[in-house]
Amino acid sequence: CLFCSARFDSDGPLFAHCGSVHGFDFHKLVRELGLDFYGCIKLINFVRSKVAENKCWSCAEISQLEGKVPWAEDSYLKPFMEDDSLLHSLSIFDDEEDEDCGMPVVTGECSVGNGRSGELQGNGLNTIIDDCSDISARFEKAVTTESNGGDNNGSLSEEQTDRQLKITRASVTAKEIKKVDDNYFGSYSSFGIHREMLGDKVRTDAYRDALLDNPSLMNGATVLDVGCGTGILSLFAAKAGASRVVAVDGSAKMSSVATHVAKNNGLLYDENANTEQKGGPQVISVVHTKAEELNHKIVVPPNGFDVLVSEWMGYCLLYESMLSSVIYARDHFLKPGGAILPDTATILGAG
Numbered sequence: 001c002l003f004c005s006a007r008f009d010s011d012g013p014l015f016a017h018c019g020s021v022h023g024f025d026f027h028k029l030v031r032e033l034g035l036d037f038y039g040c041i042k043l044i045n046f047v048r049s050k051v052a053e054n055k056c057w058s059c060a061e062i063s064q065l066e067g068k069v070p071w072a073e074d075s076y077l078k079p080f081m082e083d084d085s086l087l088h089s090l091s092i093f094d095d096e097e098d099e100d101c102g103m104p105v106v107t108g109e110c111s112v113g114n115g116r117s118g119e120l121q122g123n124g125l126n127t128i129i130d131d132c133s134d135i136s137a138r139f140e141k142a143v144t145t146e147s148n149g150g151d152n153n154g155s156l157s158e159e160q161t162d163r164q165l166k167i168t169r170a171s172v173t174a175k176e177i178k179k180v181d182d183n184y185f186g187s188y189s190s191f192g193i194h195r196e197m198l199g200d201k202v203r204t205d206a207y208r209d210a211l212l213d214n215p216s217l218m219n220g221a222t223v224l225d226v227g228c229g230t231g232i233l234s235l236f237a238a239k240a241g242a243s244r245v246v247a248v249d250g251s252a253k254m255s256s257v258a259t260h261v262a263k264n265n266g267l268l269y270d271e272n273a274n275t276e277q278k279g280g281p282q283v284i285s286v287v288h289t290k291a292e293e294l295n296h297k298i299v300v301p302p303n304g305f306d307v308l309v310s311e312w313m314g315y316c317l318l319y320e321s322m323l324s325s326v327i328y329a330r331d332h333f334l335k336p337g338g339a340i341l342p343d344t345a346t347i348l349g350a351g
Contacts, residue, residue, distance in 0.1 A: 001017055003018065037090075037256070039069075044090075045087075048081055207236060207341075210342070212236060212240050218240035221306040223246070223305060223308075224307070225237065225310065226248055226326055227312060227325075228248060228254075232261075235265060235284075244283050246294075247262075248286075248290075250289065255286055262284040291328055292325060300333060303334060308339070
């Protein structure tokens with residue numbers, strides 16, 4: 001809890017407790033003040049700092065706000081409480097994956113993606129497939145009824161019926177694929193999973209060393225980061241001397257985070273900068289899309305990248321089903337003789 005020692009498994013019950021016991025309606029404040037994701041982070045850290053200063057502090061002063069909020073400074077982006085689990089699992093924006101999450105996400109120029117067609121985990125995929133079949137069956141029944149039922153002008157021809165069914169099924173399939181993608185990328189939009197990955201020192205150091213200790217490969221190179229997440233690999237590539245880095249991710253929230261991280265590190269590419277200002281360390285562009293749809297978002301010359309970097313491995317190497325997206329990016333965007341990091345993997349089994 002933000003005000004007392006009560007503990008909860010998720011933010012929902014926690015904020016309900018804050019509202020009923022302490023009179024702090026977090027969700028109401030977010031709506032009324034129009035807070036974005038980073039605004040929520042700042043608010044939480046602000047409240048924790050006030051309570052730490054004065055155990056009797058209440059949120060009454062917040063309800064009387066006029067003008068600029070007292071937590072507007074970027075200093076409140078820094079967690080007030082070390083390892084604050086609430087910040088790592090904040091889910092208020094999980095259902096708004098397609099909306100802006102704080103940083104301006106310009107369509108086609110700021111996005112993030114694990115760059116894959118996506119695969120919903122658990123039983124959710126079976127549910128979606130069943131729903132898709134039901135919808136398709138209803139459409140087929142409706143068209144068949146229309147073709148057999150009728151008026152004196154006759155019914156739809158068999159050819160027209162088949163054509164309409166194909167269009168209907170294609171439309172339904174596209175919607176269901178998007179739903180699967182949204183659920184997949186949504187599962188990677190919380191900070192908890194990225195914090196766990198970044199905390200894997202062996203994994204992170206291996207990528208860092210491969211990029212920073214390879215000057216003959218990275219100096220002046222154009223780099224494509226597929227499934228950039230927080231943008232850590234793009235930062236390494238930029239630090240290693242890449243002339244341009246395009247970071248791709250399918251999650252709107254993580255695209256915003258990667259953009260924010262690149263900007264705070266002075267590495268975000270500014271399309272509006274003067275020619276004299278370009279060519280410095282600002283080389284990272286973040287694109288919110290899947291790797292397979294990158295051409296629809298930005299202009300990408302065929303085989304235009306020198307290096308393709310991605311952290312695509314899941315449990316048992318292939319669990320995330322992302323390899324196909326990496327292969328697509330290799331075939332369409334990588335120069336002949338270009339490098340893929342990593343480019344080899346070994347699975348060992350024991351029985």
